[in-house]
Amino acid sequence: MPRSRVTIRDVAAHAGVSHQTVSRVINKTKGVNPDTRAKVDTAITELGYSPNAVARSMARGRTCMMGCISPNLTDFTFASIIEGAESEARKQDYFLVSSSAADEDNFSKLIEEMVGSRRVEGLMVINPYADARHKLLPKDFPIVYVGAHPREEKVSSISLDDIKAAQIATKHLIDIGHLRIAMVTGPLVEDCTQDRCTGYQYALESAGITYDPDLVIQGDWSATSGYDAAMILVNSKNKPTAIFAQNDRMAIGVLRATRELGWSVPEELAVIGIDDMPLSSYFDPPLTTMQQDILDIGQKAARMLIQAVENPQSPIQHQFVQAKLITRESTVCP
Numbered sequence: 001m002p003r004s005r006v007t008i009r010d011v012a013a014h015a016g017v018s019h020q021t022v023s024r025v026i027n028k029t030k031g032v033n034p035d036t037r038a039k040v041d042t043a044i045t046e047l048g049y050s051p052n053a054v055a056r057s058m059a060r061g062r063t064c065m066m067g068c069i070s071p072n073l074t075d076f077t078f079a080s081i082i083e084g085a086e087s088e089a090r091k092q093d094y095f096l097v098s099s100s101a102a103d104e105d106n107f108s109k110l111i112e113e114m115v116g117s118r119r120v121e122g123l124m125v126i127n128p129y130a131d132a133r134h135k136l137l138p139k140d141f142p143i144v145y146v147g148a149h150p151r152e153e154k155v156s157s158i159s160l161d162d163i164k165a166a167q168i169a170t171k172h173l174i175d176i177g178h179l180r181i182a183m184v185t186g187p188l189v190e191d192c193t194q195d196r197c198t199g200y201q202y203a204l205e206s207a208g209i210t211y212d213p214d215l216v217i218q219g220d221w222s223a224t225s226g227y228d229a230a231m232i233l234v235n236s237k238n239k240p241t242a243i244f245a246q247n248d249r250m251a252i253g254v255l256r257a258t259r260e261l262g263w264s265v266p267e268e269l270a271v272i273g274i275d276d277m278p279l280s281s282y283f284d285p286p287l288t289t290m291q292q293d294i295l296d297i298g299q300k301a302a303r304m305l306i307q308a309v310e311n312p313q314s315p316i317q318h319q320f321v322q323a324k325l326i327t328r329e330s331t332v333c334p
Contacts, residue, residue: 006049015043066305067120068098069110071130076277077294078126081146084298092306107133122309124301129191142308146301148191149318158301158319162192165290165323166199169272172325173242174207182215182240184229184250196246215240219250226253248273248280248289270331286328297321
C-alpha cells in the first residue's frame with residue numbers, strides 16, 4: 001500500500017482495534033492498554049503511516065506551533081540556529097514559524113501577530129538585546145533567549161560560553177608569542193560582544209599584558225567592518241601582531257585588508273575568528289577559529305522551549321555551550 005494512501009483507519013484495521021484507539025495512541029493519551037499500544041505502534045511502523053500534524057494539533061485543541069524571531073534570516077549563525085530548532089520541533093510534532101525583525105517596531109508587530117493572537121504556544125528570541133526588543137516581550141509566556149543570557153527577565157536561555165571562547169582564542173595568540181593583540185568586536189550593546197570582550201581581557205591579564213583600548217575597534221559583524229577595522233589597526237603607530245575578530249565574517253574582512261596591504265599572514269599578522277563557518281577552512285590562508293555547534297544550539301533551544309510549553313511549572317534553565325579551538329594557517333605557519 002503506498003505510504004501516501006495509508007490512513008488512520010488502515011492502521012486500525014491492521015492492528016485489529018478501533019480508529020479511536022489509534023488516535024489515542026498517536027496523541028499519547030493515558031489509559032491505553034500497553035499491549036494494545038504496542039500493536040498500534042507496530043501497525044504504524046509496518047504500514048509506514050505518518051500522522052497528519054495539522055489534524056493532530058486540531059484534535060488536541062492546540063496549535064502545536066512555536067515562533068522564532070531573529071534580527072534577520074540571512075546571517076549564517078541565525079539561519080543555522082533556526083535550522084536546528086526546526087528539525088527538533090518536527091521530531092516532537094511541533095511546527096516552527098520563523099520571522100525577522102530588523103527593529104523594535106517590526107518586533108512589536110510580530111509579537112502581536114504571533115503571541116497576541118495565540119498563534120504560537122512559545123517563542124524563541126535570537127539576540128534579544130540587539131536593541132530594546134526584550135522589553136516588548138509578554139509576561140508569563142514560554143520564552144527562550146538564544147545567543148544571550150537574561151539580565152533581569154525570568155526566561156530560559158542558551159548561548160555559547162562567549163567569555164570562555166574569547167579567552168581561549170586570545171590565549172592561543174599569546175601562546176604562540178603575540179603580545180600586541182588587537183580585537184574587532186561586534187556591536188557593544190549585545191551580550192555576546194560584551195562577554196567576548198571580557199574573555200579577551202581575562203586572557204591578557206592572566207598573561208600579564210596590559211589592556212590597550214587603542215587596540216579595540218567596534219565592528220558590526222560584517223566582513224566590511226572587519227576590513228575597515230584592520231585598515232585602521234595596521235596603519236596605526238603601534239601596529240598589532242595579531243587580531244582577534246569576534247566572528248569569522250569580520251575575520252574575512254581582516255584577511256582581505258592584509259592582502260591589499262601586502263602583509264603576510266601569519267608571519268606579519270596572525271588572525272583568529274569565532275564560528276567556524278563552512279568556508280573557514282577554504283579562506284586564504286585557512287582561518288583559525290573557535291568552532292561552535294550552532295545546529296546543536298538550535299536543537300537544544302527547541303527542546304528547552306517545548307519543555308516550558310508542556311510543563312509550565314518547570315524551572316528556568318540557562319545553558320552555555322562550549323567552543324573548540326580549530327587551529328589553521330592564519331595563526332600558525334604550515
